Amino acid sequence: MPPPTSPSDAPHRLLLLVASGDADRRERLASQLRDLTRGEAEVVAVTDAAPALDALESAWRAGQPVPMMAVDEDLPSGSGRALLLTLHRHPSAEATRKLLVAELLPPGSLNETLNAGALQGRLTVPWAPDELEALVFRTVREWALAALPTPDPTLEVPRDLPALLEAIAAARHRMLVRARELKLLKRSFFVNRGLSDDEVDQAMIAELGQALGHPHPTRIPAGTVVFREGDVVEGIWVILDGSISLVQDLDGEEVVFHSHTAGRIIGLLALATRRRMFFSCRADTDVTAWKVRFEDLDAALQTNPMLSVHFVTSLIRSLARRSRRAVDLQADVKRLNRDLAEERNQLAEALRNLKSAQTLLVESEKMAVLGQLVAGVAHELNNPLAAILRAADFIREDVQRMLEACGAEADVQAAVARGLAETPRTTREDRALRSALTRRLKDAGLAEAMLRAGVGDPDTAERLARELRGRDDRAHLARLERALNLGRAVRNLQSASGRIRGLVDSLRSYAQPDPGIQTGIDVLDGLEDTVRLFGHQLRKVEVVRDYGEVARVAANPAELNQIWTNLITNAVEAMGGEGTLILRTDAPEPGWVRVRVEDRGPGIPPDHLERIFELNFTTRKGRVDFGLGLGLAICRNLADRNRGRIEVASKPGCTVFSVWLPASDASGGRPDGNPNPQGS
Amino acid sequence: MERQVVILCVEDEAEVREALLRDLQPFSAVFRIEAAVDADEAREVVESLDGEKADLGLVLCDHRLPGTTGVDFLVDLNGRKGAREARKVLVTGQAGLEDTVRAVNEAGLDHYIAKPWTPEALQAVVRNELTIFVLAGERDLKPFLPVLDAPRILEAIAQRASDQ
Numbered sequence: 001m002p003p004p005t006s007p008s009d010a011p012h013r014l015l016l017l018v019a020s021g022d023a024d025r026r027e028r029l030a031s032q033l034r035d036l037t038r039g040e041a042e043v044v045a046v047t048d049a050a051p052a053l054d055a056l057e058s059a060w061r062a063g064q065p066v067p068m069m070a071v072d073e074d075l076p077s078g079s080g081r082a083l084l085l086t087l088h089r090h091p092s093a094e095a096t097r098k099l100l101v102a103e104l105l106p107p108g109s110l111n112e113t114l115n116a117g118a119l120q121g122r123l124t125v126p127w128a129p130d131e132l133e134a135l136v137f138r139t140v141r142e143w144a145l146a147a148l149p150t151p152d153p154t155l156e157v158p159r160d161l162p163a164l165l166e167a168i169a170a171a172r173h174r175m176l177v178r179a180r181e182l183k184l185l186k187r188s189f190f191v192n193r194g195l196s197d198d199e200v201d202q203a204m205i206a207e208l209g210q211a212l213g214h215p216h217p218t219r220i221p222a223g224t225v226v227f228r229e230g231d232v233v234e235g236i237w238v239i240l241d242g243s244i245s246l247v248q249d250l251d252g253e254e255v256v257f258h259s260h261t262a263g264r265i266i267g268l269l270a271l272a273t274r275r276r277m278f279f280s281c282r283a284d285t286d287v288t289a290w291k292v293r294f295e296d297l298d299a300a301l302q303t304n305p306m307l308s309v310h311f312v313t314s315l316i317r318s319l320a321r322r323s324r325r326a327v328d329l330q331a332d333v334k335r336l337n338r339d340l341a342e343e344r345n346q347l348a349e350a351l352r353n354l355k356s357a358q359t360l361l362v363e364s365e366k367m368a369v370l371g372q373l374v375a376g377v378a379h380e381l382n383n384p385l386a387a388i389l390r391a392a393d394f395i396r397e398d399v400q401r402m403l404e405a406c407g408a409e410a411d412v413q414a415a416v417a418r419g420l421a422e423t424p425r426t427t428r429e430d431r432a433l434r435s436a437l438t439r440r441l442k443d444a445g446l447a448e449a450m451l452r453a454g455v456g457d458p459d460t461a462e463r464l465a466r467e468l469r470g471r472d473d474r475a476h477l478a479r480l481e482r483a484l485n486l487g488r489a490v491r492n493l494q495s496a497s498g499r500i501r502g503l504v505d506s507l508r509s510y511a512q513p514d515p516g517i518q519t520g521i522d523v524l525d526g527l528e529d530t531v532r533l534f535g536h537q538l539r540k541v542e543v544v545r546d547y548g549e550v551a552r553v554a555a556n557p558a559e560l561n562q563i564w565t566n567l568i569t570n571a572v573e574a575m576g577g578e579g580t581l582i583l584r585t586d587a588p589e590p591g592w593v594r595v596r597v598e599d600r601g602p603g604i605p606p607d608h609l610e611r612i613f614e615l616n617f618t619t620r621k622g623r624v625d626f627g628l629g630l631g632l633a634i635c636r637n638l639a640d641r642n643r644g645r646i647e648v649a650s651k652p653g654c655t656v657f658s659v660w661l662p663a664s665d666a667s668g669g670r671p672d673g674n675p676n677p678q679g680s
Numbered sequence: 681m682e683r684q685v686v687i688l689c690v691e692d693e694a695e696v697r698e699a700l701l702r703d704l705q706p707f708s709a710v711f712r713i714e715a716a717v718d719a720d721e722a723r724e725v726v727e728s729l730d731g732e733k734a735d736l737g738l739v740l741c742d743h744r745l746p747g748t749t750g751v752d753f754l755v756d757l758n759g760r761k762g763a764r765e766a767r768k769v770l771v772t773g774q775a776g777l778e779d780t781v782r783a784v785n786e787a788g789l790d791h792y793i794a795k796p797w798t799p800e801a802l803q804a805v806v807r808n809e810l811t812i813f814v815l816a817g818e819r820d821l822k823p824f825l826p827v828l829d830a831p832r833i834l835e836a837i838a839q840r841a842s843d844q
Contacts, residue, residue: 422696425713431725448708484700492695536774540747 012064013175014140014168019052020072022666025125029070029101029132036133038231040165041067048076049083053090060092064174067143068136069093070123073102081113088118097139099123137161144168148175169220181305197317201264204666205311211300211307212292220287226266227281233270235293239263242287248278259284261325263318265311275464324437360637367562367634378504385500392493396420412483415454419487437461453480491664494570506532510561518643519554519664523595526557530564537569540578548586550593554664555642561640564633565645566631567657574601574655587663596658604650612648635659684712685737686729687806690753691715691720691743691771692746696795700740700771703799707806710827711737719753720747726763736766736811738806740793743772751779754787765817767809769793771802809826 020026030045037043042064046052052071059066064637069087073080080100099121100113100253113119114553121139123132141164144155149172155171158164195203209215217240220226226237229248237244244266257279270277271294301308348522359483380638400420403413424431433456437447450461468476506529522549531543571581582598604612635657639646644661687704691697697715704713712734716722726736739757743750750770757763768788770780771796783789789807792814811829816823821833821840 424698427697427717428721430715487701488698492698496695536744539744 012059012062014165015053015055015059015064015066016041016043016136017055017066017069017096018043018045019048019075019080020045021047021068021074021076022072023047025072025101029123032129032132033136036136036161037165038162040162040169049078049086052083053092054088056096057089058089065147066093066096067140067147068097068099070099070101073100073105078321079567079617081110081119084113084118085116088116095143097121099135099139101125101413127197133161137164140164140168144171146173148344194382197321200310200317204307204314205238205264206239207304207307207310208290208292208300211304212290212296212562214292217288218291220283220289222281222285224285224287225280226283226289227270227277229277229280229281231277233267233272233275233277235291236265236267236271236297237281238265238290238292240288240290242283242285242289244287245282245284247282248279249263257329258322258325261318261321263314263321265318267317268315269319275300286655331519337601355521356633359531360634363634364637371511371558374507378507378511381500381504385497385504388493388497389501392490392497396490396494398488403483406481409479412479415480415483418454418489419484419489420491421487422454422491424488441465449474449477449481453477453485454484455480502532509557511558515557517554517556520552521555521560521664522552523550523555523560523585523593523661526560527564527585527595530561530568531583534565534568534572537572537577538581541572541575542580544582546582546584548584550585551663553593553661555644555661556638559638559642563635563659564595565598566635567659570631571657572600575599576601589660591663593661593663596656597660598654598656598661600653603652603655606650609650614647684732684734685710685810685818686712686714686725686734687810688725688736689713689715689720690717690719690741690745690750692717692742692744696742700802703797703802704740704806706803707810707827710823711810718755719748722753723756726757726760726823732761735817736763737770738767738809739763740771740806742770743770744774745753749779751783751789753785754763754783754789758787762818764788765790765813767807767813768810769799771795 009352014037016037018026018030018033020029026047030043034042044055048054049419052069056066056069062534071080073084075083077083080102084098084100085099087096097120098118100110100119101123103125110119110122120142121135137160139157140161141155142168144164148155148168154167155164158167179454220240220242226244227233227482243259244262245256246262247254247256248256262281266281267277267287272561282525301311397418400413430451434447434451436458437450437456438444440462441447441450446465447461450456450464455461455464510523510529510533531538568581579600581597582599584596585593586596589592613632636646639659639661642661644659646657646659649656649658687707690699691700697717700833701713701715707713713816714725716725721737722741729736739754741750742755743751750772752769754770757766757768767790768783769791770783770789771793778789780792783792790809793802793805799807805829810827811824811832813827814824815832815836818824821837
């Protein structure tokens with residue numbers, strides 16, 4: 001881009017001033033100077049000191065250099081020497097070389113002027129033309145060497161005046177251009193500030209093209225890799241058209257770091273820092289570009305300051321874009337990491353939930369299988385049990401009829417009937433009777449036989465002993481004993497098989513195949529079944545029942561049984577197998593039934609209370625206590641499934657688990673799905 | 681037989697106790713058979729034996745007892761004078777391994793009979809245990825010949841005769 005030009009910026013011609021009162025000499029000198037300078041300099045001739053001063057000042061104001069002025073000794077207003085001495089102190093004539101034009105002067109008359117430095121040459125009248133030319137050449141050259149701010153070696157070369165003037169003109173032009181450029185450089189980036197990135201790039205490309213002599217651009221097809229990561233760089237690419245991506249290979253995967261942020265200048269960073277290429281550069285589209293060697297770039301930048309400005313601006317802007325992109329990438333990485341961490345946490349949480357769900361599932365599956373097994377066994381037991389119960393009834397009837405039919409002795413028949421009917425004596429009563437009988441009969445063996453034959457009353461025994469004396473007393477007693485035992489055996493058969501029937505019934509209702517949620521369930525049925533089935537665990541436990549009148553509930557009875565079983569066995573375990581277990585039912589909230597299982601165990605520490613419903617919670621370190629942890633987790637799960645809830649309150653000596661279940665009575669009003677009647 | 685040898689049967693369920701007692705009848709000709717419903721009563725019986733010229737020879741004990749366990753009772757019994765030598769048998773369907781080990785180690789348990797039992801097995805155990813008891817403690821072995829392990833008792837009688 002050429003420097004801007006304007007009329008006021010045009011370089012002035014040099015001014016040569018002639019001042020003389022003598023018209024003839026004045027015109028001759030001016031005319032000869034015009035000839036000698038061939039129009040390269042302006043020659044102005046004035047008549048006296050005042051117009052000479054005017055001319056100098058006007059040239060100074062206009063910035064027109066005055067290399068030489070020739071002043072005649074004869075001036076209308078005084079001597080030439082006096083004028084020179086005056087001008088010498090005037091800033092407008094400071095740089096001007098001053099000549100005195102005069103005929104031969106008396107010796108010493110120039111001393112003052114010379115000593116003051118106000119006189120640099122002398123033209124003696126009359127002069128020869130070559131003498132004048134030599135004087136002007138020397139004078140202008142001296143001026144040029146002194147006045148041009150940068151000593152310019154080109155001024156040493158010319159041997160004649162026209163060549164000298166030409167060299168001066170060229171030097172002054174260069175000065176002017178440099179001055180303009182310097183003025184621009186001072187404002188460099190601010191000059192470009194108003195330009196878009198694209199405009200800066202275009203300006204840079206224009207300057208560079210000019211500096212390089214408009215080289216032929218290289219065509220790069222799309223997909224070509226211009227530089228590879230790690231390449232040694234010997235020149236740069238300046239992208240004229242098309243786009244380039246900067247990519248890196250990350251573990252075999254090509255990752256694009258810059259595409260629109262790549263910029264026009266590719267490879268400079270590596271070149272400037274003498275490193276290998278950091279990125280690979282690949283043409284995204286067909287690209288036209290200049291390949292610029294380092295030396296060429298360096299020369300162009302040195303000779304063209306505007307190129308430097310645009311080049312640096314373009315480079316800085318592209319680096320700024322890349323840097324912003326790097327920051328964006330960093331921010332992206334941060335965001336991604338955060339999202340990833342969040343996702344990972346969610347996954348871990350999901351995995352935990354899945355594991356919990358799986359454990360519960362396995363456990364409830366186990367319970368279901370066990371329940372089926374129990375229900376199946378209970379069912380299978382029914383047939384033989386029914387046979388046993390009936391058989392016992394039949395034996396009871398038949399035995400008595402048969403003894404009658406066979407004509408058995410009356411006391412034998414009575415013994416059978418007694419065995420069937422009597423409430424068994426306690427072992428203590430037995431012992432007391434035996435010793436009483438032994439005392440009365442004075443025969444331990446007979447007393448024992450009497451007792452076994454069911455003769456307990458001492459008077460009866462004594463009478464019987466008398467009756468039997470002499471007969472086969474022992475044989476009759478043995479018959480009585482058998483008869484009694486027969487009756488007792490049938491009685492025991494009936495009562496024992498009756499107990500089995502009770503257990504089998506409880507088992508069947510406890511382990512019934514999953515019936516789903518049913519209405520009209522009486523919570524007491526399940527509670528009592530559970531107490532009966534786990535009776536062996538409750539032998540040393542006093543079970544207190546505090547059953548308030550409650551509505552029937554809508555629930556899955558099999559699942560309720562599982563809840564009661566877990567709560568009751570937990571309570572018994574907590575009390576170490578002995579103590580008081582209190583079962584309560586009440587309905588403190590309309591539409592809800594509350595079942596409480598209360599134990600008098602040591603209580604649950606407050607910091608454990610929160611967690612006892614968690615899966616696999618254990619009170620023993622390093623050991624999963626399924627009896628407590630899994631059981632209560634299952635209880636909560638089952639309570640939820642039955643649209644109820646379970647809560648716990650505990651203090652030393654008293655732990656209460658409360659199970660809330662929705663009443664199924666229409667009159668009770670269905671709780672509208674709120675499983676939390678206390679609003680806690 | 682200057683002193684009676686007692687078989688004590690501890691069982692809280694009446695039907696089961698009666699069945700056990702009936703299965704023990706073959707021994708009643710020679711042994712006195714006592715029954716108790718719980719540990720307290722069983723201890724009373726054991727304490728009363730001293731004044732009645734009777735020795736506790738065998739305890740058949742259920743494991744599940746009201747208020748305690750058979751093993752606890754046997755452990756307690758094993759520490760009592762006059763009961764240490766008695767043969768001890770658990771008759772149960774519900775003793776766990778831990779309890780059983782404790783019964784062997786601390787109560788000197790001699791045998792374990794699982795419910796439901798067969799009368800043959802029960803009687804074989806009782807015969808064997810009582811044989812061991814009388815061989816160890818009784819001077820006059822002849823009365824036991826009809827109900828206990830006759831060959832061993834005869835052998836012992838012969839042995840004692842030759843020792844003298």
